[in-house]
Amino acid sequence: MTLEPLLLASISLLGSGLLVALGRRAGLEHVALAVPTGLALLVAVSLLLVVLPVPYSAALALVVVALVVAASLWRTRAWRAEGTDTGAVGALVGPAVVWASVVAVGTLAIRGLRFTRVTADSYEYLQLGGVLEALGGPAEDAHLMVARQLFVGAAHAPSWLGNEAYLVALAPLLLVSAIAAVVWVVRVARSPARAERYEMALLVAAVAAVLTANRTWFHAFYVNAHLAVGVYLLLIAAIPWLIGRRVLPPRMALVPALGIVAVVVGRPEAPSLLLLLLLPIVLAPTIPRPVVAGLVGSFALSVVAWWAGAVRSVTEWTAASPATIALAVAAGVVGLHLLAVPSGRRRAMRSFLPQVVVGGLGVGALAVPVATGQVELLRSSVEATAANLAGAGLWGALPWTLPVLLVVVATVLRLGDGALFWVPLLGFVPLAFLLASARDGAYRVGPGDSLNRMWMHVLLLAVTALVLTLLHGEERPSRRDGPRSRTAWRGRRTTKLGLSPDHDRYAARNPSARRRRWTAPTSRPPEPT
Amino acid sequence: MTDGGAGRTRGRPDARPGHRRRQVVLAAIAVLTVTAVANLGLFRVQEDAQDLADPHRALVRNDSDRLLALTLAHGRNVGARFTVYVWLGDQLPGSTVVVPPGYPFTDEGLLGLGRAEIELGDHQGELDPASADELLERAVIVDWFARQQRTARESSLERTGVPAVFASADFAVVVPDTGGGRRLLTYWSEDTVFLVDAVQANELGLPGAGS
Numbered sequence: 001m002t003l004e005p006l007l008l009a010s011i012s013l014l015g016s017g018l019l020v021a022l023g024r025r026a027g028l029e030h031v032a033l034a035v036p037t038g039l040a041l042l043v044a045v046s047l048l049l050v051v052l053p054v055p056y057s058a059a060l061a062l063v064v065v066a067l068v069v070a071a072s073l074w075r076t077r078a079w080r081a082e083g084t085d086t087g088a089v090g091a092l093v094g095p096a097v098v099w100a101s102v103v104a105v106g107t108l109a110i111r112g113l114r115f116t117r118v119t120a121d122s123y124e125y126l127q128l129g130g131v132l133e134a135l136g137g138p139a140e141d142a143h144l145m146v147a148r149q150l151f152v153g154a155a156h157a158p159s160w161l162g163n164e165a166y167l168v169a170l171a172p173l174l175l176v177s178a179i180a181a182v183v184w185v186v187r188v189a190r191s192p193a194r195a196e197r198y199e200m201a202l203l204v205a206a207v208a209a210v211l212t213a214n215r216t217w218f219h220a221f222y223v224n225a226h227l228a229v230g231v232y233l234l235l236i237a238a239i240p241w242l243i244g245r246r247v248l249p250p251r252m253a254l255v256p257a258l259g260i261v262a263v264v265v266g267r268p269e270a271p272s273l274l275l276l277l278l279l280p281i282v283l284a285p286t287i288p289r290p291v292v293a294g295l296v297g298s299f300a301l302s303v304v305a306w307w308a309g310a311v312r313s314v315t316e317w318t319a320a321s322p323a324t325i326a327l328a329v330a331a332g333v334v335g336l337h338l339l340a341v342p343s344g345r346r347r348a349m350r351s352f353l354p355q356v357v358v359g360g361l362g363v364g365a366l367a368v369p370v371a372t373g374q375v376e377l378l379r380s381s382v383e384a385t386a387a388n389l390a391g392a393g394l395w396g397a398l399p400w401t402l403p404v405l406l407v408v409v410a411t412v413l414r415l416g417d418g419a420l421f422w423v424p425l426l427g428f429v430p431l432a433f434l435l436a437s438a439r440d441g442a443y444r445v446g447p448g449d450s451l452n453r454m455w456m457h458v459l460l461l462a463v464t465a466l467v468l469t470l471l472h473g474e475e476r477p478s479r480r481d482g483p484r485s486r487t488a489w490r491g492r493r494t495t496k497l498g499l500s501p502d503h504d505r506y507a508a509r510n511p512s513a514r515r516r517r518w519t520a521p522t523s524r525p526p527e528p529t
Numbered sequence: 530m531t532d533g534g535a536g537r538t539r540g541r542p543d544a545r546p547g548h549r550r551r552q553v554v555l556a557a558i559a560v561l562t563v564t565a566v567a568n569l570g571l572f573r574v575q576e577d578a579q580d581l582a583d584p585h586r587a588l589v590r591n592d593s594d595r596l597l598a599l600t601l602a603h604g605r606n607v608g609a610r611f612t613v614y615v616w617l618g619d620q621l622p623g624s625t626v627v628v629p630p631g632y633p634f635t636d637e638g639l640l641g642l643g644r645a646e647i648e649l650g651d652h653q654g655e656l657d658p659a660s661a662d663e664l665l666e667r668a669v670i671v672d673w674f675a676r677q678q679r680t681a682r683e684s685s686l687e688r689t690g691v692p693a694v695f696a697s698a699d700f701a702v703v704v705p706d707t708g709g710g711r712r713l714l715t716y717w718s719e720d721t722v723f724l725v726d727a728v729q730a731n732e733l734g735l736p737g738a739g740s
Contacts, residue, residue: 198554205561212568396568401560412553470554475547 003162004111005104008169010062011038011158012103014069016096021072022251027095028187032180033255034099035173036231039155040258041065046132046154047265047302051309056132058157103173110169122152122223126166129153133160145311151225151266166223175220178231179207182464185238188247189468199471206463209402214394215447219456225266226456232259232266233424234460236277240295241420241468244286253291257298264302269435271303273457276427279357280419283350287417354423358430365430368437380442381433385452387445393452398459406466413473421465428458 015038016030024033045064049056125148132153156166186203210216219227236256242248263270278299282292341349369378389399410422432451436443443451 198551198558201558202554202561205558205565208565209561209568212565214568214571391571394571396571397564398568401564405557405560409553409557412549466557470550470557473550475550 002111002164004159004164004167004169005107007158007161008035008107008167008173009100009104010066011035011042012173013096013100014038014041014065016099017069017073018254020096021069021076022254023076023249024252025095027099028180028184030095030099032177032184033235034096035103035177036181036228036235037255037258038065039170039174039228040232040255040262041068042158043151043154043265044258044261044302046157047150047261047305047310050132050150051305058129058133058154058160061154062158106173106176107169110172122166125149125152125224126156129157129160133157147268149225149265149268150306150310151228151262152223154265155228156223171222171224171227172220174227174231175216178227178234178460179211181231181234181238182207182210182460182467185234185242185464186467186471188242189245189472202467202470206467209398210459210463213396213398215396215452215456216459218394218447219453224453226453229263229266229270230456230458230460232256232263233273233277233457234464235259236263236274236295237281237420237424237461238464240281240284240287240291241417243288243291244284244417250288250291253294257294260295260298261302264299265306267457269431271299271307272431273424273428274299276357276424276431277420280350280354280417280423283346283353284417284420285347285350350419354419358423358427361427361430361434365433365437368434372437374437374440377436377440377442378433380444381436381451384443384445384449385432388443388447388449388452392445392447393449393455394447395452395455399455402462402466406462409466409469409473412476413469414476415465415469415473418465418469418473421461421468425458425462425465 012030012034015034015036018037018041019025019029019033024030042061042065045068046056046061048054049061049064054060128145128148128150129152132150155170159167183203186199190199219230236259239248239252239256243250243253260274263274267273278296281287281295284292366378369375387393389395393399406425410418415421432454436451443449446452
């Protein structure tokens, strides 16, 4: 008898509990967010236990997560919404418990399939969890701590309670969450004032394009962090974007804040990757400053906790480790600095800084190999990546069509605050080649190549950005429209509130959206179930 | 697609509101649909299905993408008792590996273990005779590790500082001869995994030996 259905249902239920504490009750939200949120909370608590002078164990981490969620529910306004406990309890018994039950049954079914793939890399990622459990604290092994990191080991550690090595069904459940998250973001973003005739067709086509790719299913059964990072990057970009559009309350930023912690301890390159996501968030005028502060704070604290708190125990450094830590610290400092920039200057920076950063990464990806004598490495990496995208990487037709679609759509339509999506997407490519130089190892031809697996990090983000731009983007004026039209269009780009015209039209029809401070609607929010 | 406000095209009297956007959206739906269909064609479902029907076909394919076939084959045998033979020339030493339920199998299993513990380099890289001998020694350790997961982890921790989490065996790993090293082929049968020197495999007429 395995404990895994119970464990995964518990993680889902704990995530749902936190969502209920945040006032979220829609069914689709629990499908999309419960498992990623519960998992991120588990990893965040694990990070705390590793850093603090408390013996780490998977059981203790789960207990602390349960206590955190219980305390959140106890304090939430929803708990006392009607003077009784029935509000929150009812919400938990409803979609949360139903979804947790589905998770439990699904886990049994997935275990029966035996599709899960564990490679040598998976072993090494999982191994850190064993080291932490055995030592009760950080390990001294540089390879495990720096290259493999905490996420996979901590996420799968509960499986030991059932005397198993890993959670067989975790990755497949994350794929369900990933697809549900894409659908949820698109549906939540829909303004009630606009009828999106093609929304469903577009969603179905986009999800089908993702689900039919060979590598999507590989990641769905692969014990590693790629799919989880993909889900979290989507949430880190999309939820602040939705908060900026006033369709989600600022307190929902807790979900991407936890996601940031998970990503920081999930990938060695996470600090630089997260900086690409945080930069446009910091510069966006529509996102409330407390939300920005919370996200940057989560980033800085988790970077410091992991790199300065846990990894300090490493006694045998690899060549890349000091550089990684320096980059991590720099990312945290830059993020905090941007937070302090006055709003006027921030608006000016918004017009050039993202382009400068992405362009700088591109120049760096070319200059660093030249400066360090790694030109051959860069050439091999580019050739291998091209071969992988052309077919050897088994991504199917996605590499052929998705980038072209993104470029074409971006030339015709402009999404308000779209920088939250395009900056990480554009910056990811040169960053990946910089990583090849940093690790002194070229990418190789084959589906198991590192970069070929890392495309999963940005796939969900790319697809969601495409769909959102198609549904909510403003038409850019074409040359045929004449100069007057373009001048007028530019004038419409920002409003007196600094919001997109699209938002203003929505706000004109929705009084609650006009308020600067988000308040919960008196009735059930118009969101899909 | 739109109520007309968002996508109004100005400057042309005959321009319909949101016309360009509608065109782009429809084009995107069409392209995404074509992508999905093309993906299905490229998924190689047929090949994977054939591998499932004939595991030995999967064994001899030097193809790293055998996700469905091999994971299914692995899963089917989890909990079974395997005998691992590292067959080098006339030697036929063996060691029984007990694989508890829930333990993972992988097409990189033995080599993954080798890479993790005896540092063979890249899992597609060479396996020289000395390493192969060491792998043989490790096979005994694998057996010992596999008896008690917790005990193994703690014992490994005492000896190496890093606990061994897994014991696993493998199917169908082809180690290419990248120069100087011995090329080994792995064969799987009902309850046995053979790691066979390629020269011997060729003399025995085993499938894949000539590839």
